[in-house]
Amino acid sequence: MVAISASTFYARRPGLSTKKADEVLQSICDRETSDISDSENEHDVDDVNAAYDSDTEEYAGSSSDSDDDGSSGVGISQRRPLWKAANSSPANNVPVLETGCVFSEARLEFSPADYYKQYVDDNMLEKMAEKTNQRILRERGIISKITGQEVKQFLGCSMLMGVIGYPRIRFFRKKGLAVSSVADTMPRDRFFLLRSNLCCQLDDDISDDDKKSERLWKVAPFVEMVRKGCLGLERPNCFCVDEQVIPFSGRCPMKLQYIPTNQILWA
Incomplete structure (x- = not known):
């Protein structure tokens, strides 16, 4: 399977360059439209497609080069984070259940x-x-x-x-x-x-x-x-981590949150 960079996959497909577009328009203007045959139309379309393919290849090449070098294109700080699976073991050394969501x-x-x-x-x-x-x-x-x-x-x-x-x-x-x-x-x-x-x-x-x-x-x-x-809890393969606010408005050494858009203002 052929690999493709993320920036090339998600980027907007480019159009014709200004130079190529001017050449195509100039060639159309120089000819007499009445004398253009169907074969010539097909030839013009082939020229446009060839020009578009060449521009696309140039863009893909520049994108891959920028990904390899890191000197051009989208900056590292602007890219989406790449999530990778880690082979780290749980902190409590409890074996992970192989039964999915089924409890013991x-x-x-x-x-x-x-x-x-x-x-x-x-x-x-x-x-x-x-x-x-x-x-x-x-x-x-x-x-x-x-x-x-x-x-x-x-x-x-x-x-x-x-x-x-x-x-x-x-x-x-x-x-x-x-x-x-x-x-x-x-x-x-x-x-x-x-x-x-x-x-x-x-x-x-x-x-x-x-x-x-x-x-x-x-x-x-x-x-x-x-x-x-x-x-000490067993760790299933599929689980969900959620949070719930605790209503509290008294004195607490921990930081309290004020949420004006929530039904519970202080938590």
């Missing part, structure tokens, strides 16, 4: 709790409970005795409350609006105690240099735990 049989019976456990480790919840107890004791002088199970219940209540979307947290325990899955799981004061003091690591355990280099240093262990869960 072990995940067919997964419940929502099983998917949650794939990203959130119980050991991390116990560590968060320990650090939270130390913070409450240091700042308030209270022995709270928070356990890892309570941290798990707090996270579950927070996710459920985010789905229901009451405008006030107290509405989840208010008469007539109460949600039993939240009100019966954790008392109100205990919930607000965890909400105000839950942490992954204490401020004194992190140096000032680490705080400047890592903006998410307060939740860095939790983020790393979720990252390991993502790296």
Whole structure:
């Protein structure tokens, strides 16, 4: 198969050069139109086609030369990027599935709790409970005795409350609006105690240099735990990567985006 350069393939087909066009027009004007026969017309058409083919060959040659030399024609910065397949292996060394979009049989019976456990480790919840107890004791002088199970219940209540979307947290325990899955799981004061003091690591355990280099240093262990869960996922042959904005208008060390054309302005 004959190879052709991208610039030649996508370029507009050139017409006759000015010199060739003048020669053809001059030859027509010099002749008497009444004496021109059909054979002469065919001869003129052949001359025009030959002139056009020669110009096309010259243009193709100049395009190939410019592609090889890089000194003329379209600049490198103006060309479209050439995408090539890379033979790099995944960062987590997990083998790529050969079954396409079919999931493994072990995940067919997964419940929502099983998917949650794939990203959130119980050991991390116990560590968060320990650090939270130390913070409450240091700042308030209270022995709270928070356990890892309570941290798990707090996270579950927070996710459920985010789905229901009451405008006030107290509405989840208010008469007539109460949600039993939240009100019966954790008392109100205990919930607000965890909400105000839950942490992954204490401020004194992190140096000032680490705080400047890592903006998410307060939740860095939790983020790393979720990252390991993502790296442990099987990689199918066909998948799609999409993004979704998270509505948020409070204070955050990360950069917030203002999108005036979107329904969600701050995210």
